[in-house]
Structure formats: C-alpha cells, structure tokens
Amino acid sequence: MSSEEHQDRLLRWVERVTAFCVEEWGLPPITGRILGWLMICDPAEQSAGQIAEVIQASRASLTSNMRFLTAIGLVKKVRRPGDRTAYYCIEDDAWQKVIQRKLKSLGAFGEIADEGVDLVGGEGHRAERIKAAHDSLTWLQNLAARHPLRR
Amino acid sequence: MSSEEHQDRLLRWVERVTAFCVEEWGLPPITGRILGWLMICDPAEQSAGQIAEVIQASRASLTSNMRFLTAIGLVKKVRRPGDRTAYYCIEDDAWQKVIQRKLKSLGAFGEIADEGVDLVGGEGHRAERIKAAHDSLTWLQNLAARHPLRR
DNA sequence: TAGTTATTTCAGTCATGATTGAAACAACTA
DNA sequence: TAGTTGTTTCAATCATGACTGAAATAACTA
Numbered sequence: 371m372s373s374e375e376h377q378d379r380l381l382r383w384v385e386r387v388t389a390f391c392v393e394e395w396g397l398p399p400i401t402g403r404i405l406g407w408l409m410i411c412d413p414a415e416q417s418a419g420q421i422a423e424v425i426q427a428s429r430a431s432l433t434s435n436m437r438f439l440t441a442i443g444l445v446k447k448v449r450r451p452g453d454r455t456a457y458y459c460i461e462d463d464a465w466q467k468v469i470q471r472k473l474k475s476l477g478a479f480g481e482i483a484d485e486g487v488d489l490v491g492g493e494g495h496r497a498e499r500i501k502a503a504h505d506s507l508t509w510l511q512n513l514a515a516r517h518p519l520r521r
Numbered sequence: 522m523s524s525e526e527h528q529d530r531l532l533r534w535v536e537r538v539t540a541f542c543v544e545e546w547g548l549p550p551i552t553g554r555i556l557g558w559l560m561i562c563d564p565a566e567q568s569a570g571q572i573a574e575v576i577q578a579s580r581a582s583l584t585s586n587m588r589f590l591t592a593i594g595l596v597k598k599v600r601r602p603g604d605r606t607a608y609y610c611i612e613d614d615a616w617q618k619v620i621q622r623k624l625k626s627l628g629a630f631g632e633i634a635d636e637g638v639d640l641v642g643g644e645g646h647r648a649e650r651i652k653a654a655h656d657s658l659t660w661l662q663n664l665a666a667r668h669p670l671r672r
Numbered sequence: 673t674a675g676t677t678a679t680t681t682c683a684g685t686c687a688t689g690a691t692t693g694a695a696a697c698a699a700c701t702a
Numbered sequence: 703t704a705g706t707t708g709t710t711t712c713a714a715t716c717a718t719g720a721c722t723g724a725a726a727t728a729a730c731t732a
Contacts, residue, residue, distance in 0.1 A: 383640055386633050394626045396547035398720055409654060410637055412647055428722050433680055454678055454729045460650070465657035475545045482537050486561055489534055496563050502672065503560060506616040509670045510661065519660045521653065549690055579692050584710055605699045605708055680727070
C-alpha cells in the first residue's frame with residue numbers, strides 16, 4: 371500500500387470521527403477533524419500548520435479551535451525552547467474527561483428535577499413523573515462513581 | 522401565592538430545563554420548552570394549542586416540534602374519539618430513553634476506535650492511544666448493561 | 673537591529689436551520 | 703351541507719455561529 375493510500379485511509383477514519391463529533395455532540399466539523407487527527411496521527415505532537423494542511427482548514431480556524439480544545443482540557447499545547455512553533459497533542463484521558471463532563475451535566479439536570487419535585491409539592495402524579503426523570507438522570511453518575519474505570 | 526405567581530415559578534423552572542436541553546444537547550429552545558413543560562404540567566396531557574400558548578410559540582412550530590419529539594419516542598400523541606384536538610404527553614421513560622441512546626452512541630464511537638486500532642497496526646504508541654479512547658467510550662455502556670436502573 | 677516564520681486578531685462572508693404567518697387542509701357539529 | 707375549530711404545510715425571514723483572508727503581532731536567528 372502506498373503512503374498516499376494509507377494517508378487516505380487515516381483521513382477517512384478521521385472523517386468518521388468527525389461525523390460523530392458533529393452529529394452526537396454538536397461540535398463544529400473542524401473541531402471534530404482536529405480531534406480525530408490527533409487521535410491517530412504520528413507523531414502524537416503536531417503543529418497547527420501541519421494539522422491545518424492535513425485537514426484542509428485555515429490557520430485562523432486552527433487558532434480558535436486549538437484554543438477551545440485546550441481550554442476544555444482535551445488537547446495540550448507543547449512548547450519547545452528554541453522553536454517558535456507550538457505543538458498540540460491530545461490528552462491521554464481526553465475521552466474520559468468528555469464522559470465525566472457529560473455525567474456531571476446529567477447530574478446537574480437531576481438536581482433541577484429535584485427542585486421541580488419541590489415545586490409541585492412532592493406528592494401526586496406530577497411529582498412521580500419528575501422523580502422518574504431524576505432517577506434516570508442521576509443513575510449513571512452514581513454507577514460511575516461506584517465503578518471507576520481502571521487502566 | 523396567587524395562581525399567576527405559581528405559573529411564573531413553573532415557567533422559570535421550564536426555562537432552566539430549556540437551558541439545559543439547548544446547551545448540553547443542542548436542542549432548539551422551543552423543543553426544550555415543550556419537554557420542560559410536559560414534565561411539570563397538570564394535567565399531563567396537553568394540546569398543541571395549550572402548549573403553544575404557555576411557552577409563547579407559534580402553532581406551526583408546535584407541529585414540527587411535536588412531530589420530532591414523538592418520532593424519537595420522547596412524547597406520545599393521544600387522540601380521543603369525538604375530539605379533534607390531539608393531546609401530547611411525555612413518555613414515562615423519556616429520560617431513560619435519552620440516556621440509553623447516548624450510551625449507544627458512545628458505544629458506536631468505541632467501535633470506530635476499534636477500527637482505528639486495526640488501521641495503525643494494533644501495536645505501538647498510536648494503538649495504545651486509541652485503545653485508551655476505546656476503553657473510556659465503552660466503559661459506561663458495559664457498566665449500564667450490568668447494573669440496569671430498577672424502579 | 674533587521675529578517676524570517678509562525679501565530680493571533682478581527683471584520684466580513686457564508687451556510688445552516690429554527691421560527692413564523694398565511695394558506696390549505698381535516699375533523700367535528702348543527 | 704355550511705360553519706367552526708384545530709392542525710399541517712410551505713415559503714420566507716431571521717439569528718446564530720463557523721470559517722476565512724488579510725493585517726497585526728510575537729518569537730526566534732543572524
């Protein structure tokens with residue numbers, strides 16, 4: 371298999387990751403491509419310029435996306451003394467962070483549900499309806515807390 | 522507390538649910554308001570007209586949103602013989618469905634990660650990096666399968 | 673210091689899709 | 703049947719925000 375063929379396969383895989391990030395998590399396409407590429411690239415550390423070229427996006431777009439991805443802790447910026455280029459690399463626990471964040475947000479929704487129960491008096495059909503929501507929303511969080519992922 | 526005051530409180534709660542649906546799940550505001558209102562309204566079954574009035578949206582918007590919400594199984598449509606009005610009501614297991622769907626999508630992402638491992642040869646830093654992603658992505662799904670929510 | 677290269681900022685374009693009003697339609701009543 | 707009321711469709715508007723090119727800035731070397 372030629373080098374270009376292999377690169378093509380990698381990019382097709384990146385595109386599938388991108389589709390996921392866009393459809394399931396509402397991320398912009400370029401953000402998804404960056405994440406996908408950083409998952410599978412070699413070496414792990416890549417400059418904004420390299421990434422821009424391989425995923426066909428502008429440098430300007432890379433700047434804002436990298437800022438976003440580092441701000442939320444999914445990507446880390448690596449600087450080397452004597453080199454003005456900044457390199458980026460996906461965090462080892464990036465997906466674990468994503469998932470923990472989702473769990474936390476579900477839990478917060480569970481708290482809102484709790485307040486809803488108070489609001490309707492705590493008894494009756496309405497309260498039961500909201501309690502059911504609360505239980506579903508906090509279930510996973512409790513489960514995850516009791517059974518953390520070991521690597 | 523007057524009836525309007527109580528209604529105001531309910532609507533403020535609905536607005537918090539809406540904010541969640543919009544920010545965390547990327548739903549349109551009106552979709553979020555409908556869900557929030559159907560969680561806390563009394564009676565549980567409400568016509569499109571009633572909902573439109575209380576959340577201040579157009580009938581047209583209600584039509585498309587109700588179609589969406591029933592299509593994905595979060596809301597059910599109730600028809601009564603001799604009454605041309607259609608009533609809507611949130612499904613008892615609506616949030617459980619939402620969560621199961623999210624888990625399934627995480628699992629699907631896990632499968633993509635699996636293929637990524639094959640793509641890079643199954644060994645080395647790259648493979649380990651993607652394997653870590655895979656483990657995080659499938660962890661919750663496995664956990665949930667082993668500890669289903671009992672009500 | 674001047675020169676070079678990479679990054680960041682910012683104003684503007686563009687695409688997407690939520691929302692609506694008006695008209696068409698459907699279902700009931702008298 | 704005509705009248706009434708609720709629903710759906712559809713074309714058009716509107717808001718949002720992703721993305722870019724060009725200019726400004728920053729960081730290195732000689």
